[in-house]
Amino acid sequence: MTTHRKKLIEVSIPLEAINVASAREKSIRHGHPSTLHLWWARRPLAACRAVLFSQLVDDPSAWPDRFPTPAAVEAERNRLHKLIGGTKEAEYKDGLVAWESSNNEAVLNAARWEIARSVAWGLGEEPPPPEDGAAILAYLQAKAPPVYDPFSGGGSIPLEAQRLGLRAYGSDLNPVAVLIGKALVEIPPKFAGLPPVNPASRDQRARGGRWQGRGAQGLAEDVRHYGVWMREEAARRIGHLYPEATLPDGSKATVIAWLWARTVRSPDPAAKGAMVPLVSSFVLSTKEGKKAWVEPVFDAAAPDGWRFEVHTGTLTKVEEERLKKGTKSDGRGAGFACILTGAGITGAHIRAEGQAGRLGARLLAIVAEGSRTRIYLSPTDQQEALAASLANDERVLDAHIGTLAQAVPERLTGGTCYAYGLTTFASLFTPRQLVALTTLSDLVAETREKVLADAMYAGLPADPSSLAQSGTGATAYADAVATYLGFMVDRATDRNCSICSWDAGPPGSKSSTGGSARTAGVRNVFARQAIPMTWDYAESNIFSESGGGFLSALDWIIPAIQRSAVPIGPGGLFLVDAAKNSFPVRPVIISTDPPYYDNIGYADLSDFFYVWLRRCLSGIWPDLFRRLTTPKEQELVATAYRHGGRDQAEAFFMQGMGDALTAMRKAAVDDGPLAIYYAFKQAEVAQEGLTSAGWSSFLQAVVDAGLGIDGTWPVRTEMANRMIGSGTNALASSIVLVCRKRAQDAGIATRAEFIRALKRELPDAIAAIRRAGVGPVDMQQSVIGPGMGVFTRFAKVLEDDDSAMPVKTALSLINRVWDEIENELTEAFDAPTQVALAWFATYGFDARPSGELITLANAKNIPLATLFSSGVFQDLRGKAGLVARDDLPDGWSPATDRAATIWECVQHTIRVLNAEDGGAEAAAALVAQMGQRSEDARALAYRLFEIATQKGWASEALIYNALAQEWPRLAEMAPAVIARGPVAAAQATLF
Template identity: 70%
Template sequence: MSVTPRKKLIEVSIPLEAINKASAREKSIRHGHPSTLHLWWARRPLAACRAVLFAQLVDDPSSWPDRFPTEAEQDAERERLHKVIADMVPWEASNDERILNNARWEIARSVAWGLGEEPPPRGDAKAILGFLQTKAPPVYDPFSGGGSIPLEAQRLGLRAYGSDLNPVAVLIGKALVEVPPKFAGLPPVNPKAQAESKHGGRWNGKGAQGLAEDVRFYGQWMRDEAEKRIGHLYPAAKLPEGTEATVIAWLWARTVRSPDPAAKGAMVPLVSSFMLSTKEGKKTWIVPVIDASAPDGWKFEVHRGKLAKEEEARLKNGTKTGRGSNFTCVLTGSAISPDYVKAEGIAGRMGARLMAIVAEGDRSRTYLSPTADHEAIAAEANPPWVPDGELPDDPRNFWTVQYGLSTFASLFTPRQLLALTTFSDLVAEARERALADARAARMDADPTPVHQGGHGATAYADAVATYLAFAIARSADRGSTVCSWDSSPKMEALRNTFARQAIPMNWDYAEGSPFSSSSGNFLFNVEWTASALSRVPAVGVGGIGNISAPANSFPIKPIVVSTDPPYYDNIGYADLSDYFYVWHRRTLAKVWPELFRRLATPKTEELVATPYRHGGKNEAEAFFMDGMGQALTAMRNAATDSEPLTIYYAFKQAEAAQDGITSAGWSSFLQAVVDSGLVVDGTWPMRTEMSNRMIGSGTNALASSIVLVCRKRHSDAGIITRADFIRLLKRELPEAIDDIRKAGVGPVDMQQSVIGPGMGVFSRHARVLEDDDSAMSVKTALAIINRVWGEIENEADAALDAETQVALAWFASYGFDAKPSGELITLANAKNVPQAALFASGVFTDLRGRAQLTPREHLPSDWTPAGDKSLTVWECVQHAARTLRAEDGGEEAAARLITEMPPQIAADARALAYRLFRVATDKGWSAEALVYNELAAEWPQLSELAGKLADAAPRGPAQAALL
């Protein structure tokens, strides 16, 4: 007989709003964030990973009825645990040992109670860590990618493991969770630090801060040494007053031979923008000047001053004429077509011309016209090595190939290649220096290298080399011809290569100087790397392996599985990461020989539905489904029985907007989950994007990812029919929907959240049989869940007051538009409510022969629920929404209205806000939908505030007598 596992917090309730808020804010955190250690695509926010892991391991209070016997006590304990999570998820809490130890103790308490033991003392950090490292189950992420999940498991004091097929991802994971604990607490070994210690200086660093200081020291040495070797190729700029200034960047324009015979074969520029700075009062731009004495009959000049809006708009378009690669010849004005540009590029006839020089000025950028000597010096660079490899013929993600830039080497200028190879060579020299200094500092003489698990001086030097190689990877991201110049007022800096999950084609590009003190320089890249390293947890043990998820036999088990698998066809990690792999292979092949034994990252096994690699869309989907099914089955077999599995699913916004819950990727993924023997126990929508994000600003964008909470399906699971499935949904969904609302899920995410309990009904059975005895597919189940949800909402509508029912029916048909009164009479008769009552209540406005729902802006501002003799749920919603958004209103004013609403009407009003959101969304009324989404999402905070206001309000004798 199987024992029912204890229910975990994540299976009941989590403080979703606090998690989402911290996750979205984290996207704006840069300096010191682990994501700045090395670029990886579509990382999950640390806040979300930390919260999910915590809730996955901590018991829900309902699991301990002897300790929390009443529902009220369970709710209170649940709220306390929510507060622990809310305190833990902000970025500022990442290295707050008091907050982290409190969270670790909560995990230890659940583990201890499950073992029949007492937890370690709450204030004993060392004892808590020791307990978790020996008695808590280890966490494993078989798609570890950028390492967020293992990193946060380690931060919570747990044993943290992961694996990935991609060697670049494995290297990132090792650098985050495997290497730092080996050298935690050690002082730096560099001569400067050692000299300071001999003169009485005491090292007070913690974690990997000593290692980070050495990365800074040897990075500085590399920078200085590189300047000795190639600094002559980065000349200073001569300012108008005759002084010299360090160059920040050289701005180049690609050129092609003009197709117009009148240009006499001249090479002409392809420029996407002539603007250098759009800052008010300092606007600067480039002008192409026709000059017969200049090469090809034209030259660039830098101008500054005032600009009319129309002229600035024209300059922002450069020589482009529309989207794509449509350009105009600067000499003749004739059109240059995309096909012509592509043909010239593929034939190798695309060139480049210096447009401008950006120099370091007095607290601002100085823009200078190009000079022949700067252009000539750049041409002198002769790199001794170039990266091998062809770019994939994938026009969706690699746009340069169709223009002839089809190799990794073609993405860089010769000077950029020379700089990167010089720094790459210097890593080996820096490693030797670090090794000698570590030995001189009397570090453990163990000769075992880091890739074999060493902890001594040799492994330490390997670690220093690894992080210095990361600085080179950052330099490659900021040092290619895909980098453009950001002329916006707040930036005026180099953009990086991977501004998106693709390599786009840039026509005018910025070539930075590694020796400046501004954007793109090598020391900045070293500092970003060291700063991120200094903030990693560096506690306990961790390990990241180079293993394919479908074939994973899991070297550690049983395990708590939390993973963020690749989404269907969204990102081609292997192709993209080759950009960094070619440099890491050159720099670190001897340090991490197993990771860099191949010429490129493995492709055929990568679990992404890439049509061009598998011979078509259907073949790619079949490959993905088969591989994901194998991976999920392996996870199920290795997972503990006591903890649920958590799996992140990343929604593409296009997919979410067009197909919603029945999209091909989503239903295919869920089908693989169900087929692997897992039960979907819950779905939590994670909103990890900032509100000012282009796609979400002013819209009801769906959550960017969903966390699926899964359990193992019982081996004796039964078979039910379609009719049984629908009957169970109607019985179980109403309570589940109410719980989801209580958890703080807003209307925009309800459709995704209802999937959880709905799929729970579907997936806990071995099969759901259709009328012809065939097995029901997940896609069909999703459609049924959505339909039953709609039916439940319709039934709930019938319980509302008659005025609100009429208002809802009118809104679903006409919104707030005015229509002939006969339409209202028909609806009123159907609901058996007099038309006069609809006008008297204030829900509708009589327009003498026409009628309409009273617009919010026409509602009386002094309305209160207590003063309304014919109170309706509709009025409560509209007045609360009006007050929340009013200039003289806000949260407190809206909360005061809620304090006066009878409890059942308040509950109905909140439910109606969800209902109105769905109606408005179905109608395409995005602005109106936004109103209800905001109100419903804010309702828990408004209710909490209402409670505080009620407690603080003075009570009269009659009120006091009731207490």
């Protein structure tokens, strides 16, 4: 059997630091690649960077001649952990995974050198000097295997591979995803270091200015310049369609948004056929002291006998709750109520009217820009009439029969508006939005011609090869700028659509960057993964300076271009079906984030953007936009409604994913692990646990493809305290599966042999996982790795009837053996700790009649007096209970307490760790004095976490999870405490 050098990811990674950085990344927007263009369920860059690094760097145990002792191996492993994760004292902002490190050449070069060192040692060579960044990059380009992600999606993995100096490739079935990846990975390096070509920049340089930009900053400046020109030219052509609002004092103000309410004909004959509004809320702003709302007014002179008036001021709580109901109905089976008669309006009636094309719209309110505030105005006939006059505009009619006439998904996991008559993408937009967006789309091609002329004038090579043909001259540069301008249009569609709603800005809500309470504004279409029906919608002024304005897209796109990973090396994104085994690059390191069973229908969702990109860019990227919509049938998602039922959908997913995984195995290098992400749906785990259909089906596909599983690392984008608080404690955002090609000579085992192997190998594996810093909240998923490693070591495991054991059964057995190991560990604790565990599992820290404790003491054959004298239990005269942490005595030491228990070790460590005059050093002193009991104490913390979680004691569970994760640092500090002498160690615990 071939022996491979173990990679770091197969042994140990700094999981806590990776998870902290991944969770923190969610609050980072400025310059993040995700702001270039929306894509769903992106993996955090921090996780991708750490996983890729750990896939390529050897674990020190692979080099016994260089790291000959366990201590040397552990020291080197800890050094690599610090390089990846940084230090807790710096809140992990000094490691490779930190957002601050994404463009820190010193940190990145250190990581690249580690990769180069592992590659060089494997080839019997020495790496370039650590300080020679250029030589390191050249070596990696020449000698390191390329990275390939066959499900590249939003491009996070190829981008991070490129940042680490590797040749980076990816592919996807979805052309929108491929174009996003090209814009992040492929385009910026082509034009890295070039100064901008726009006339304003040229004139500045001609006057003596010097271009001092780096990387893709020149490209970014040109995108900004030509994006502004596009906006100004569009405003010149159609700006009159976006008039200013007249304020009560007669002055003018820029409109931020027009708020509309859809209308439907009342089903009540008493309403005499009137169209009545469907409003989800009449509240426009909830800002204290400046609340704004709409009141419907009955007016016989108004159309259909009613109109809207806007009011500002203060509201009572009762009034605000009434207004927040809008026209929604309290009646059974009715979604809304007729404002004229109060009759219920059912969803069936609204759907029927919508499908017949009979839904209307009335202006609800106008939001204007004031001096550092929003001004809310009542609708006017003039503003309403102008918008209505565009219904028969030639551009609107063309949109309804052109590219935008493609069908909206009839069914979508998160909901769709199709049932209400919004059946084409054109129907999702108001006439004014269609005029504006088609005008801007058409301007992309015109702007490209300006860029081309300016690029030629600036001296770029007159190479006629297009960007799609791998050109690098003026033609390709014009294509590149136009691509980002197409993204500007696409970003604008997400906030200029009749699915957008108005966010009244609830009090106390935080902005995405953690700032003050957000102000009211326009929500984008994809606030969730759906195209839902919106009853009252917000129409942005595309020429305003607000979030719905066209130029606001530049504020997101430009930083993303500027922070791209250039200049580094080659990268490429391809339009490829992963299941077809047609990888254009091989052999490769596989690191990928594949579809997740039935989680997200990317193809259906992305058509919203595809139809606009096709209109803007089909001439530049003809191969990507040759179809009318994105491919659907081949998409690897187990969608029951697409495949004729749940069973058929699962069979489709299994077959396709199996083919894709087989293709990955064939394309992968022989001496490196594959990393495959899997994301859990919360409901999936809550209902079925870790043997859920999606998870077990995915693992089954991995096994059937001839891959063995070496490890499972839970990566989360929510911190453990939030997850426990919400009742989803042991749920990682995703799990990284570490796989190897299974040996061709793998044997066959029986069920009994498999269980014996689990019992033999899991204890050491679990201990190693704990030493690696995996906290209790992530243990269940992490234990799957070594358990599946045993299972996939064999070609198959036979059941008693000689049938092959499925993965779902193997998962159950792994969990069962893990429980048995944990129970055996409990039995190894001292008797008072065993009694304390049993009491805690039943009563927590509550007191109960002493008879309850007597029963437990007799079961463990320990005198009651011993329990009271141990410092674990307290005698409350007829009652008994565990000694609360706040009541534990100061100055306790496991070195001086002759009857010290493991329970006391844990509880006292928590006490001093969280004490105002204690902290990590005092806790480390206790750990130092525990000696061999230290590992038992840490194991008890894991067990207490499990009990607290099962009981729903969230705050208590958090305490034990935090202690277990802190333990490696305390153990690392312990030798220094011991070195200062026993007196110093004892004094550290005295308060």
